[in-house]
Every structure is written in structure tokens, then in C-alpha cells.
Amino acid sequence: MKAVLEIRDLTVALPAGGERAHAVAGVSLGVERAEIVCLVGESGSGKSVIAHSVMGLLPAALPVTAGAIRLEGEDLARAPGRRLRELRTTRMSMIFQEPMTALNPVMTCGAQIDEVLKEHTALAPAARRAKILDIVREVRLADPERIVASYPHQLSGGQRQRIMIAMALVLDPALLIADEPTTALDVTTQAQILKLIADLQARHGTGVLFVTHDFGVVAEIAHRVAVLRLGELVELGSKQEVLTRPRHEYTKMLIGSVPGLQPRARPLAPDALVVLATRKLSKTYSEHGWFAPRREVHAAREVDLEVRRGQTLGIVGESGSGKSTVARCVVRLIDPSAGEIRLGGEEIAAMSRAALQPLRRRVQIVFQDPYRSLNPRRTVGEAIIEGPLNYGVPRAEAIERARRLMELVRMDAGALGRYPHQFSGGQRQRICIARALAMEPELLIADEAVSALDVSVQAQVLALLEEIRTRLDLAMLFITHDLRVAAQVCDHIAVMQEGRVVEYGPAEQVFSRPRHDYTRALFDAAPGRGFAFGSA
Amino acid sequence: MDAPGAKQYEALSIEAAATQAPPGALRRAAANGSVRIGAGALGVLVLIALAAPWLGTVDPTLFDAASRDLLPGRSGEITTLDGEKLRHTFWMGSDSLGRDVYSRVIYGTRVSLVVGILCALLALAIGIVCGLASGTLRWLDGILMRFMDGLMAIPAILIAIALVAMWRGSLATVIVAIAIPEIPRVTRLVRSIVLSVREEPYVEAAISLGTPIWKIMFRHILPNCIAPLIVQGTFICAFSILVEAILSFLGVGLPPDIPTWGNVMAEGRQQFNDFPHNIFFPGVFLAATVLAVNVLGDGLRDTLDPKMAKRV
16 A cells, blocks of 8 residues: 655754754654554654654744655655645645634634635535535535534634634545644544544545554544654554553653543541531622623532532533632632621622732642743742742741652752743643642642643642542642543542533542433543543 | 663754753844844944044034124134133034034033933833733723823824923933823833733742732743833933934923034025035034934843844
């Protein structure tokens, strides 16, 4: 069988002065007809660089210095820009991570697909329109006429990604490059899009180069897997081989870091002190312009939760489910509209800011984005002692505490004098945890605290959180969209959908016997549930 | 959960994710061509202003009826305050009262730079306070911003003329009058930065750490304003120098006995056809100063303003 794509000894240089000389070094791999090859790696592994170099979309700062890229036998690495332009969408297409930014916001979806046809075919307008409606139907968008006339912002994320796929496949290319196409989507939408890509490529015999960081997605969709580390190909083989019998140490470590879907059972003290309890906690945003009718958004509706000392409650849900709203209400970063929040014995939902001040110490939060959670202009040490100083701890004592905490989060105390930009994402998240712990809180809230991290770093931070919770007997509220992560750390799980808690119970029970349809749909959509990750 | 080999690769994954330190903002600015040219030219002007008495000048208020309307380069006599007659070369000629244009232009540099810098500082100081207040106190925001909108609706020169007319011209009143119309721009800038930065997770973290609101303002929010404010400050400075010259030229600025470029030009206006040097030399200095400050501001904006930096 003739390969659709053949990459041989591809080397892409990095600008001088970087941490390494090549973004990609000597990578060889191929994609056959009707085959899905997954390119897996952590951030900085060069997987996107390979995808972009095939399409000829690399910035000038990243030149291809050696090797060949052959699309159906034709060398792309040396092809002129004109020829690449002809080949794009006719013989090779690409879909991107964020469909909102990949689509032009001021053109209708139909016009954007039409642009491809106008550029590359001599079809009459009526024929083009028929072809557009056909492809929109093929990506299973209901009501194609309406969709074609819609602007990107009028569609959901999943619908937008379907439009991107329609645009990429309308001319039936031999190769489809998918660069993390489901990373920005919710898990249920992701499952649908993955199925769609698999169906379409099987029907059209398209070769697919699928870039992802998620082994769940790999398990779901790949035929063959290529594992990259720091620009080098460390392992290439069939999905079964790589996932079940990885040969390279790095692959073993990566797959071992993927959390499993089996919740771990942990003996719980049933009479542990209740640290946080919410009753009918609600947050309603209302918008009323002078001329527009009043619009209300219920971000959280009558949420009842309870977290006890030494236990972890997970709030699981898709984007817009209200899980972060609950967390922000509990920290009182936003004011709840109704309901009670009891912290220990005190009701804080309606407390004034001034009265709340002495209580703030007891609840601390770690945010999702480690790059924005630390003030770039202040040293790590200043960030950690800021809280204790606010509560009257003498400076020397606060610094001493910061040193101890750095040790606890496995970082060098010398890091206290350095600035956040000198650390990686995982290290910054450790610093944020240390900053929260410096307040000696009773309740630690982790708001998607490991979602932005690479899987190996994520495993380390999760282990750290677990250790801290046990050692300090903390209550933890763990907010995540990732069922695998929830399974690993939570004792109780609350599943949220559209602002409501639809299922609430011990993790083991929720995972093994979900009662609500939505919970079941979430579990069914979890990518790679057929593989027993995390058992290694 | 610890996978085999996890320890071994910990260092590697961290290295892969580590970002490179961006070069310091100041060093980036210093490497920019526009910043170097603008700052260099401005430095020369500051030196001229400081060294005015030693640059072959005489007291700029001295006059001599015998040396009226001399062309540039001519020699003549000038009477000092003690009544003593001095030989003096009028490098830029003399005006209709027999005053030395060169001395007046050189001393005028002092006035222009002082006006420019003080106006910028004053507008920035008041604008920062208003902007912080507007961005933090929601009840004040509407009132304050509508007032600023109103202020912006009137041309800056008109407000300045009206204010100077109300207060009588002196250096202090001119500076205040020129600074006031610039305040809304600074307020809007600071307010927009406050509104975007206060949503940053590190500000929210500071709130949950119990940091008082005024500390959050000065420690976490205001430092984000510094770069755009420096840029805005240079433009206010350039514009203020220009407005001061315009006010003096129109005769509503500083009193005519104070040597300013605007006053020199106003003095030479009637004889422009016969003696263009009265307007030419202060005009050149004015243009060079405003250009230097603007070039400096452009360069600083390219290097310091994150929105521009992405485009460059």
C-alpha cells in the first residue's frame, strides 16, 4: 500500500539561544491510506511543529533544515508556496484546536466553505451550494440550510468544529491533519467529534495525522501511535503495542501517569468535623439594559454540598455547569445571590467584606492557570509570605514558614528569591499550593488545578495534593472536568449540570452505579475507558 | 500513582515546559533605535536648558533701542540692568525691542521643558487617582467617567484658554490649565487596565489571602500601568509643550516678559515678512523638541506596550 504521507528524517531548527537546537530532530514516520496515526507528546515535544511543517505553515523562525516530507510521493519540504497553496484542502487539510479562532467571525459558515470551492474548483454556484449542503449533512449537522447561513458565534463549540471538518474534507483530501481538535471541547462533545472523524476517514479512506496529548483520545481513535519527547521520536507502533506493551521508559512513564477511571476506596471517618456546608446556594446573573428585556442566567441553583475534615469532595461537570461559580462563592470572590455557606460554625454567605476578613484565612484556592496565578513582578517568596503578613505574622516567621512549605511541595528553598517566569507550569502550581498552605487553611479549593498541566506533571501534583491532604488533615474541594482525575482524588463526587447538582454521593458509588442519565453520559464519553490506565 | 521512571523524567518535563526569561523591559527599550534618537535629542535639549547662562547668552529680558531688528549674526550693543553697555553678537538676530533672540530661545528651552514635564506628571498623578477610583469603586465609576467624557468633548486648547483667562497667566496656572484636559485620557487608560487586571487569578488569590484593597491596588494592579503610563506621559509632554507655545503665541499664556518660544514667535509675528528669523529659530527648537519627545514615546510604546509588542 502506498503511503499517503511519508516523513523522513525531518529536522526543524529552533531560533538560536533556545533551550535546545531543534524543535524536531530526525523524525521519520508514515501515514497509510485509511489510517489514523496519533502523534502523542507533552508540551514542547514538537508534535504541533511536525503537523505545521507538513502543511507548510511553520513560521520563518522555524526552518526545515533537513529531511523530506512526501505527500503521495511529492516532496513538500522543497515545494514552492504556490504549489503548497494548490495542495492545501485538495490533497491535505488541517483542523485546529480552537474552532472559534480558526473560523472567520465575520463570514457565514457557508461562505467559508464556499471560499474553498471557489479557490480550487470551477463549479457553478448551484453545484457549489449542493456540495456545501452535502458535506454539512455528512458531518451530521442538523438543519444544514440554517447552519450554512449562520455565523460562527451562533454555533456551539462542537458545531464549529464540525464546520471546520466539513471545510477540511469538502474536496476529499488524501490527508487530514488534526491538531488537538477536541482539546477545547467538553467530554461529551469530544466523544461525538472523535466518532465523526473516525467514521468519515473510514468512509473516504483518508489518512489522518492526529496530534494529541491525551492518551484517552489515543486509545479511542488511533491505529498507530508515535510518541515524541523533546523533538525526538521515542516510539512508533500499533496502538495495542504501544498502550499495552510500551518499550521505551518514557512511554511507560507517560502511560503510567494517566489516571485510571477506577476510584480508589479509602476508609473515611464518618463523624469527621464538617468544615464546609452549603445549603441552597444560588448565584444568578441578571442583565438588564435600558432597552433590552431582562435576562437571567442561573450559574448555580440550590447547591447543597458538605465537605468534612480530611476528605475530598469533587465537583465534576462540563464547561458552564457552574462548578467554578460554586467555588468562587465559597471563597467569596463573588457574592452568592441566595442560600447559606457555613464555614465551620459560621454563616458567611451574607457576611460583609469587613466581617469576612478574619475568616478568609480559613479557605484558600488554587487556580487553573499557573501562568496567571502568580504576579510576574513579585518574587516567589513575596507571594508566599503576603498572606501571613496580612494576618500579623512577623516577617521572619513568615519567611521561615515559606521555607518549610517549599520543602513540603518539593522545591528548593533558594527558589524563594526568584521570579515566577523562571519556573515551569508544574513548579508554579506547587508554588501556588505553598502560597495557599501558608495561610494554614482548613479548606483547600483546587479549581481545575491540574487541568493545564502535562500528564506526567499532573500525576506529580496530584500525588502532592494527596500527601498534603493526608498530612495536614485538610478538607478539600476539588473541581475538575476530568473524570479520571476525579476518580483518583475524590472521596465524594457531586456531578453538576447547568447549575444544578444532578448526582451526589461517595465516589465509588457514583462511578460504579451512576443513577442520573447525565452522569452515565459523562462516563460513556470518557475517552479510552476501554483501556485500564493507571493500573500499571 | 508514582509511575516507574517518573523521577527520572521529572527534570526533563520541567525543562521542556520552562519558559525563557524575557529580556528586561528597560534593556529592550534601550536597544530600540527610536528610543535612542529621541532620548539623545531630549538629553541635548535638557543640557542646553541647564547650561543656558554659559552658552554665550545674556539676560533674556535685556533690550537696547540701538540694536532693534538686527539680522542673525550681526553685532550690536545691549544695555545691562546696571546701565552698562555690552558688545554682543546676535546669533539669531534681535527683535523689535532690541532683545537677543538667541538668549530668549535658549532660556525658552527651560520654560518649555518644565511645562512639558510638569504637565505630564500632573495629568498622570490626577489621572491615576481617578482611574484607580473609577476602576475599583463601582458607584463612582459612572459619575466620574461621564464627567471625563464631558471634559473630552471640549477641545483641549479651548479649555486651557478659558482656564488661563480665569486665573491670570503665570507658570503655575498655565501648567494646570494645560494638564486638566489631558486627565480624561490617563483616567481611561488606568481604568481599562484596572478592569482587566483585577480579573487576573493573582489578584483573586490576593483577595483570598486577605490583602486589603488599597494594597492590592498598589502592589498588584498599579505596576501593570507603569509601561503604558510612561508612553502616555511622553505624548502628554509633547502636546503640552506645543499647547504652551500656542497659548503664548495667542497672547493668553505666560506674560510676554517671560522668554518662551511662543512669546518670541508672537513678538515676531507682525514683522514676519521682513524679519522671519524671529519666528524661524524658536519654531525650529519647538519642532525639534516635540519631535524628540514623540520619537521617544513611539519607541517606548513599541517596546513597553504589550499590545504593540505583539504586532512588532
